[in-house]
Structures are given as C-alpha cells and as structure tokens.
Amino acid sequence: MSRRSATLAVAVTLALGLPACGGDSGPPTLTWYINPDAGGQAEIADRCSEQAAGEYRIETSLLPREASAQREQLARRLAAEDSSIDLISMDPPFIPEFAEAGFLADIPDDVAEAVTENVVQSAIDGATWKDELVAVPFWANTQLLWYRKSVAEAAGLDPANEPVTWQQLIDAAAQQDKYLGVQGIRAEALTVWINALVASAGGEVLTNPEAPVEDVELGLQSEAGRQAAGIIGTIARQGLGGPGFSNEDENASMLQFQGENGSFMVNWPFVWAATLAGVEEGTLDQSLIDDIGWAQYPSMVEGEPSRPPYGGINLGIGAFSEHVDLAMDAAQCIVSVENQAYYMVSNGNPASNTEAYEDPDVQETFPMADLIRESLEQAGPRPKTPYYNEVSTGLQNTWHPPSSVRPDSTPQEAATFITEVLQGERLL
Amino acid sequence: MTTTPVPDIAAEQAEVPASVSERARAERRLGWWLAGPAFVVMLLVTAYPIAQAFYESLFQYRLTDPEAREFIGLSNYGVVLTDGVWWSAVGVTVLITVITVAVEAVLGFALALVMHRALRALRPLLRTVILVPYAIITVVSAFAWFYAFDISTGFVNSWFGWLPGISADTNWFGEFGTSVTVIIASEIWKTTPFISLLLLAGLAQVPDDLQEAAKVDGATWWQRMYKVTIPNMKAAVMVALLFRTLDAFRIFDNVFIMTQGANNTEVVSFLAYRQTISRLEIGLGSAVSVLLFLCVVLISFTFIKLFKVDLASARGER
Numbered sequence: 001m002s003r004r005s006a007t008l009a010v011a012v013t014l015a016l017g018l019p020a021c022g023g024d025s026g027p028p029t030l031t032w033y034i035n036p037d038a039g040g041q042a043e044i045a046d047r048c049s050e051q052a053a054g055e056y057r058i059e060t061s062l063l064p065r066e067a068s069a070q071r072e073q074l075a076r077r078l079a080a081e082d083s084s085i086d087l088i089s090m091d092p093p094f095i096p097e098f099a100e101a102g103f104l105a106d107i108p109d110d111v112a113e114a115v116t117e118n119v120v121q122s123a124i125d126g127a128t129w130k131d132e133l134v135a136v137p138f139w140a141n142t143q144l145l146w147y148r149k150s151v152a153e154a155a156g157l158d159p160a161n162e163p164v165t166w167q168q169l170i171d172a173a174a175q176q177d178k179y180l181g182v183q184g185i186r187a188e189a190l191t192v193w194i195n196a197l198v199a200s201a202g203g204e205v206l207t208n209p210e211a212p213v214e215d216v217e218l219g220l221q222s223e224a225g226r227q228a229a230g231i232i233g234t235i236a237r238q239g240l241g242g243p244g245f246s247n248e249d250e251n252a253s254m255l256q257f258q259g260e261n262g263s264f265m266v267n268w269p270f271v272w273a274a275t276l277a278g279v280e281e282g283t284l285d286q287s288l289i290d291d292i293g294w295a296q297y298p299s300m301v302e303g304e305p306s307r308p309p310y311g312g313i314n315l316g317i318g319a320f321s322e323h324v325d326l327a328m329d330a331a332q333c334i335v336s337v338e339n340q341a342y343y344m345v346s347n348g349n350p351a352s353n354t355e356a357y358e359d360p361d362v363q364e365t366f367p368m369a370d371l372i373r374e375s376l377e378q379a380g381p382r383p384k385t386p387y388y389n390e391v392s393t394g395l396q397n398t399w400h401p402p403s404s405v406r407p408d409s410t411p412q413e414a415a416t417f418i419t420e421v422l423q424g425e426r427l428l
Numbered sequence: 429m430t431t432t433p434v435p436d437i438a439a440e441q442a443e444v445p446a447s448v449s450e451r452a453r454a455e456r457r458l459g460w461w462l463a464g465p466a467f468v469v470m471l472l473v474t475a476y477p478i479a480q481a482f483y484e485s486l487f488q489y490r491l492t493d494p495e496a497r498e499f500i501g502l503s504n505y506g507v508v509l510t511d512g513v514w515w516s517a518v519g520v521t522v523l524i525t526v527i528t529v530a531v532e533a534v535l536g537f538a539l540a541l542v543m544h545r546a547l548r549a550l551r552p553l554l555r556t557v558i559l560v561p562y563a564i565i566t567v568v569s570a571f572a573w574f575y576a577f578d579i580s581t582g583f584v585n586s587w588f589g590w591l592p593g594i595s596a597d598t599n600w601f602g603e604f605g606t607s608v609t610v611i612i613a614s615e616i617w618k619t620t621p622f623i624s625l626l627l628l629a630g631l632a633q634v635p636d637d638l639q640e641a642a643k644v645d646g647a648t649w650w651q652r653m654y655k656v657t658i659p660n661m662k663a664a665v666m667v668a669l670l671f672r673t674l675d676a677f678r679i680f681d682n683v684f685i686m687t688q689g690a691n692n693t694e695v696v697s698f699l700a701y702r703q704t705i706s707r708l709e710i711g712l713g714s715a716v717s718v719l720l721f722l723c724v725v726l727i728s729f730t731f732i733k734l735f736k737v738d739l740a741s742a743r744g745e746r
Binding site: 068072075076079097098100101103185186187243244245246247252255256386389390393400401424425426427428 | 488491492493494507508511513514579580596597598599601602603688689690691699702703705706707708709712716
C-alpha cells in the first residue's frame with residue numbers, strides 16, 4: 001500500500017514537473033513550513049543554506065496566517081504522511097497533538113541537550129511532551145503590561161516598580177474613564193487571556209492534561225476559575241473594554257491603546273515595534289512613545305507574581321521527511337543565538353535563548369528586553385493536551401460574549417461542556 | 429420566445445411499449461452513449477463522496493488517531509440530533525435562508541423588470557453592472573462587508589451615524605441581531621443578480637401577444653403583472669427560488685469571515701467544518717455533513733413535489 005502510494009506520488013510529482021527532493025542536481029532541498037512573518041525566516045533559511053556549504057538547501061513554504069489554520073493544513077498533510085514536510089514552524093499549543101499522533105521525528109539526546117542550553121524554561125516546557133523534547137525551541141513570546149504613564153500617574157499607580165493587580169487596573173480605568181486593552185474576541189486570544197488569569201490565580205485549566213482523553217479533568221471549577229471569570233465579566237459589564245470589546249483582538253487592543261482612551265493593555269511585544277513604526281511613518285505622535293511604559297503582567301493576588309502567557313514558535317521535524325538528519329542540523333542552525341538575535345531585532349519576535357538578549361542590537365531596539373526575558377521565565381503554558389483545539393474552542397464558546405461571563409456559573413458550564421465534548425457526547 | 433412544437437419522444441414511446449421499433453431502440457442506445465459518460469462522471473464526483481461520507485459517519489474516527497477507529501453504528505447521528513448546538517444552527521440557517529430568499533426574490537424581480545424594459549442600447553451595460561456583485565468571490569465580498577462594518581476600521585458607523593441606532597460605538601459584530609443583519613445584507617447583495625438573471629429568462633418567455641390582448645381589454649399594469657406575467661413565468665420563478673434556497677442553506681463564507689460563529693451565528697455548514705476540519709473528528713463531522721445533505725434533499729423534494737416545479741418546462745422544453 002505505502003509503496004504503491006509512494007510510486008504514485010513520485011509519478012505525480014514527475015508529471016507535474018515539481019522539483020523532486022534530492023534530485024540529481026544540487027544538494028537535497030529541505031522544505032521549511034513557516035508562519036507568515038516580516039521575512040525573517042526566509043532570510044534565516046538563506047543564511048543556513050549558505051552555512052551548510054552544499055550539504056543541504058532550505059526552502060521556505062508559507063502557511064496560513066491563523067495558527068488554527070496552520071494546524072489544520074499541517075495535520076491533514078501529515079496524516080497523509082507527506083514526506084515534503086521537513087521543518088515546521090509550530091505554535092506550541094499544537095505540539096502535544098502532533099507528537100502524540102507521531103507526526104514529529106524523535107530528537108536525539110545530544111541535539112536535545114544542545115538546543116535547550118540557555119533556553120528560557122517556558123520555551124523548553126512548550127517544546128516538551130511526556131518528558132521528551134519533541135521540538136526545537138525557536139522564538140518565545142510573552143505578554144507584558146503596557147501602560148500610558150500619564151494615566152497610571154493620575155491613578156496613583158507605578159506598575160514598573162510596584163506590581164499591579166487586575167483589580168487595581170479595573171479601578172484605575174473606571175476612575176479615569178479610560179479603556180483597558182484586553183482581548184475579548186472569540187478566538188485564541190481569549191483562551192490566552194483566560195489561561196493567564198486562571199494560572200496567575202494559582203489554578204489550571206486542565207488538572208491532568210497527559211491522562212487518556214476519557215479521564216481528563218478540568219480545573220476551572222476552582223477558586224482560581226471563579227476569580228478569572230469575575231475579572232472578565234466585570235471588565236465587560238462595566239464597559240471598560242471599550243465598545244468593540246467582544247470582538248477585540250490583539251491588534252484592535254493596540255489601536256485602542258494608542259488612541260486617546262488608552263490606559264493599560266496586556267499584549268505581546270509586537271506592539272512596541274508596531275508603535276515605533278507608526279511614529280516613523282508619521283501616523284502616531286512622538287509624545288505617545290514617551291508616554292508608554294511596560295511592566296510585568298498583572299497579578300491576580302496582591303504580592304504574588306503572575307503567570308504571563310507563553311507563545312512563540314518551535315521547530316518540529318517532520319516524521320515522514322526523507323532527510324531527518326539534515327533537518328536536525330538545519331534546525332540547530334536556524335535557532336543559533338545570532339539568528340535569534342537577528343530575528344528579534346528585524347521581526348520583533350523575542351528570542352528563546354537568553355544569550356540573544358545580551359546582543360547590543362537587541363538591547364537597543366527593545367529597552368524592555370530584560371523584562372521580556374524575566375517574563376518568559378515565569379510564563380505559564382496553555383493546557384498541554386493532544387485535544388488542545390477542543391479545550392480552547394470549548395473555552396471560547398462558553399466564555400463569550402464576555403458580558404455573559406459569571407463567576408458562579410461560567411467556569412462550571414465550561415468544565416461540563418468541555419468534558420462532554422472530549423467524551424464525544426457533544427458537538428463543538 | 430415562441431414555442432415550436434417538438435415531437436414528444438418520451439410520450440410516444442410510452443404509448444407503444446410492446447413493439448419498440450428498431451429505430452427507437454437505436455435512438456435509446458444512442459441516448460445512453462451520449463449521456464453515459466456524464467452519468468459515470470456524476471457517480472464518481474457526487475455519489476462516491478456521499479457514500480464515503482455516510483460510511484465514515486458510522487465510525488468514531490479521529491484523523492490524528494487512526495488506530496482508535498471504531499465502528500459505532502448510528503450513534504454519531506444520535507449525538508448530533510440530541511445536541512442543542514445542532515438545532516440552534518439549523519434555526520439560524522433557516523432564518524438566514526428564508527429572509528435572504530424572500531428579499532432576493534422581490535429585489536431580483538424588480539431588477540429583472542428593469543433589465544427587461546431597458547432600452548436595447550442600455551441592456552448590455554445594465555446586465556453587466558447588475559452582475560458585478562455575483563462575479564465577486566464570496567470570501568472577498570465577505571471581507572469587504574466585514575471591514576466596512578468593523579468598529580475600528582469600518583466606514584459605516586461614521587457615514588450612517590445620523591441614523592437612529594447607529595453611532596461611532598455601534599459594534600455590529602457584538603451581538604446576534606446586528607451580526608445576522610450584516611451577514612444577510614452581504615448575502616443579498618452578492619446573490620440577487622443570480623436570481624434576477626433567472627427571472628429575466630422567465631420574463632422573456634411571456635408571450636407579447638398575451639400582454640397586448642390584456643392591454644386591449646383595459647387591464648392595468650398591476651392586473652397584467654398578476655394575471656399575465658407572473659402566471660406565465662411561474663416555472664422560472666420556482667426554479668430560481670429552488671436554486672437560491674439550496675444555495676442559501678449551505679451558507680458558509682460570510683459567517684466564517686465575519687463572526688466565526690460567535691454570538692450564536694453558527695450555521696450548519698460551519699458546524700460540519702468545525703467537526704471535520706478543526707476537530708479532525710471525521711466520523712462526527714461526516715454525520716453532520718450527511719444530515720446537511722438530507723436537509724438539502726428535503727428542500728428540493730418539497731419544492732418539486734409541493735410546488736410542482738417542472739425543471740424541464742423552465743428551460744422552455746415543454
């Protein structure tokens with residue numbers, strides 16, 4: 001069966017005139033499926049091809065913009081044992097699903113050791129499934145609290161020096177009649193927020209994520225889940241998220257934050273690069289830059305540190321690739337400290353390797369580089385489960401619209417709903 | 429169009445079943461030879477996938493876990509049909525279908541009349557203009573409408589702020605009523621040209637001499653419309669409604685782009701997409717798809733039996 005389909009695949013490839021891997025001319029070509037960025041991954045691919053000195057050549061292939069759509073495309077192709085997938089830029093939440101399905105090649109111990117040296121803990125956790133490193137940490141993302149210094153000052157807060165709580169932010173925004181920058185859209189951004197709130201309050205969305213699907217238990221029906229629901233519901237019902245709160249994503253939050261109603265915002269570091277670019281283009285005022293401050297992600301409990309969101313991209317090596325060894329080499333080249341520093345400066349995506357933060361260019365472009373690194377050390381992952389899509393969509397369906405979120409009922413409803421979906425008793 | 433008498437072969441054959449002439453048999457054979465390839469292709473591209481979907485729907489089967497595939501009979505259908513999510517999606521789909529088809533029928537008829545009456549010189553230009561929305565890819569038109577109404581990038585709130593109920597802070601995609609209104613409006617804008625073209629063909633079939641006779645008898649414009657025009661193009665109207673209803677019931681793109689199913693705007697196709705493509709639950713998703721298919725069959729059946737739509741007569745064959 002597999003030999004026949006392989007023959008057929010070769011025949012089709014030849015008939016279509018596509019470049020066959022490892023053809024007669026030139027070195028073997030590795031295909032790296034990348035998420036859309038500002039061109040940084042393509043540049044890194046070129047650099048590594050050059051460094052390989054004829055051993056291999058890396059070609060990039062673009063995935064859809066949305067992480068969920070990237071997963072859909074990759075899962076279908078990997079389920080069909082697509083051998084053209086050598087390297088994959090993967091959103092961490094989907095790594096357990098791919099690892100469990102056998103879509104990712106095993107990473108040898110020596111490689112695993114090399115690629116985790118000096119890497120922030122959250123990125124190592126994000127690339128690990130069942131105590132095995134299954135992907136190579138590339139860049140790691142985390143959210144910070146961004147604030148307008150003028151608003152914070154008027155409200156008597158100094159987030160950079162004294163960590164603030166969500167309750168303080170709510171009170172400050174209400175008192176100053178401003179909007180908070182939070183993501184209420186029914187999309188992955190909402191899951192990120194819910195998870196960070198629950199984790200910061202000391203809880204977990206799933207208590208035993210590695211258990212077989214029929215035994216998975218949810219931890220939302222806890223005090224932490226209640227508190228998280230309280231924060232989201234209050235912000236929505238008091239109108240503190242702004243008029244477009246229920247479909248506000250990260251970009252919309254940033255635009256609102258840059259406007260006259262901006263006050264505090266939780267968001268990824270891309271907002272800094274985007275705001276600088278806006279000033280350069282003349283669409284934003286220079287005074288805005290001077291008014292923006294940054295601090296650790298807000299906490300739920302006063303005096304206790306928060307667990308900021310963790311994101312980014314890790315590199316998977318396709319299990320059906322014809323050049324697994326070369327792909328391992330290529331992955332190590334891609335995540336080198338120089339490349340991570342280059343990627344951070346040019347594309348605004350934070351490095352997972354702490355050494356990259358010593359780079360003078362990084363320090364110059366990101367005055368908050370050290371804060372990002374600290375935040376990454378504390379960041380908490382989203383539920384690590386092969387059924388992540390069900391859990392995330394289940395959360396989004398039950399915690400949206402945000403104005404309907406009630407501490408006494410929503411976490412319980414979400415837990416029941418997600419459990420039933422996982423047991424195959426409900427549609428999603 | 430004047431109707432020319434066509435010898436009704438099928439009727440002739442039915443009348444003389446016993447002694448089928450050599451010639452009739454040869455014609456029948458030729459008919460099969462001509463239609464056969466198309467028939468085989470249809471079987472391959474429609475019957476086979478439908479059968480495959482039905483087969484898959486009997487299994488618990490997740491694409492990322494093929495080893496755990498298990499035959500579970502009709503329980504996927506049980507899960508779907510006892511779930512409120514399914515019925516709410518059916519309700520929303522029916523609502524969108526009924527409103528869009530009703531509005532489009534009226535609007536499309538008006539546009540067809542305009543095209544029919546337009547000066548010969550203007551007619552090609554007019555048809556082109558009316559057809560433009562239909563020529564736009566649905567995803568593109570959905571994005572255009574989405575960005576127009578979006579609270580941060582849209583122009584609708586600032587252009588129509590003077591209307592009661594619309595202000596700079598109107599969040600169109602924030603609740604069910606407004607979301608569905610935008611979805612329906614976009615759908616109507618996009619597909620009214622389709623229905624109006626079908627109706628235009630129907631209008632062209634109404635004999636002019638009947639119109640003139642009614643005029644001579646002193647019938648008003650309305651009377652001619654109700655007594656002459658519409659009865660004479662009933663078949664075309666029904667075919668137009670049938671095609672559009674089937675189309676509207678399978679709505680996907682607008683919902684997918686604009687709300688992703690938020691605020692209870694989930695429709696049946698979207699539900700099938702989410703189970704099959706997002707969850708990779710091939711079995712459950714196939715069950716939803718089969719049920720969607722059955723809904724479409726039911727709609728066609730109702731139209732054809734209840735309203736006695738005659739597809740052949742709409743093409744002027746009878």
